[in-house]
Amino acid sequence: MPKMLEKHAEKAAETTVCPSSPLDLPQVSDTDIAICCEAVCKSFFEPVEGSRSWRNGFLGEKKRVQAVDHVSLEVRRGEIFGVLGPNGSGKSTLIRLMSTLLLPDSGTIQVFGKDVVQHHYEIRHWINRVSVEASFFKKLSAVENLRYAARIYGLPVKQGEEKALHILKRLGISKSKAYSPLETHSRGMQQKVAIARALMTTPVLILLDEPTTGLDPKSKRDVQQYVAEVKATHDATMILTTHDMDEAEKLCDRVAIIDRGKIIALDTPQGLKEQAGTDSLEEVFFRFTGVDWEEVLADESR
């Protein structure tokens, strides 16, 4: 077995309360680069607001929006890589391209050395993604939803349930909550369950698209601690988009700032602060984008 895979197997075995299924260990290549994007572009056509028939959706006048514009970057294996940017800057599009949910118009993306266009099926086995709009069977409990996900990935029922309970407990969800219908719980709690679901299979690449947006401070801390724990104990690479600068600073090894689809800065949080000659990431963001961070947050809450 290649060295990197052995390390992954050992860590997964060490850290999960219940033994991992062999399906937990996708056969990724022995490479130190998790993701390599080269000159990636993606554009969309959007209805022009105010044009005569823009309310008619696809029948109305359209304009091209360059959501991702010649993005080149490398994400190293095992790091938490942050993507920060104002609303509509292209963060989610970039994540969806990396996770094979969208095809690039041009440029290439490789995940563990495999091209996302040619090897999308294989790559999907390595990835799990958490987005702000996670969908569930709302009449079922968190455990039932997670058991269902575990079955899809081939985990035996009992093992799936044990693992679900272990992760939910780590995320601060009591047993009684874990067994009551999801529709009776807050959005924050449902978001935690979405994160638990993404971690059920110990994926090697975890895409966290604003995982703590809308969570109360305690839930946010639980999730952040768990993400840090996963990083420390698993051979998992994570891409994190967030609007929380403290979170980016606390969790991310490196951060890319994206604006209008372009990467305009990329470094460690400390490196970015040094480049901008400031001691706050908010200020770094302002220096590079010209956009005040408070404006981004106000825009988000609208």
Ligand SMILES: Nc1ncnc2c1ncn2[C@@H]1O[C@H](COP(=O)(O)OP(=O)(O)OP(=O)(O)O)[C@@H](O)[C@H]1O
């Ligand atoms: N499916 C789509 N159809 C049309 N336009 C889209 C589509 N997806 C994204 N866009 C546009 O692409 C641009 C980038 O959107 P994206 O969702 O990637 O930004 P974001 O940085 O994730 O924003 P936010 O922080 O608000 O989630 C925006 O102008 C958005 O309206």
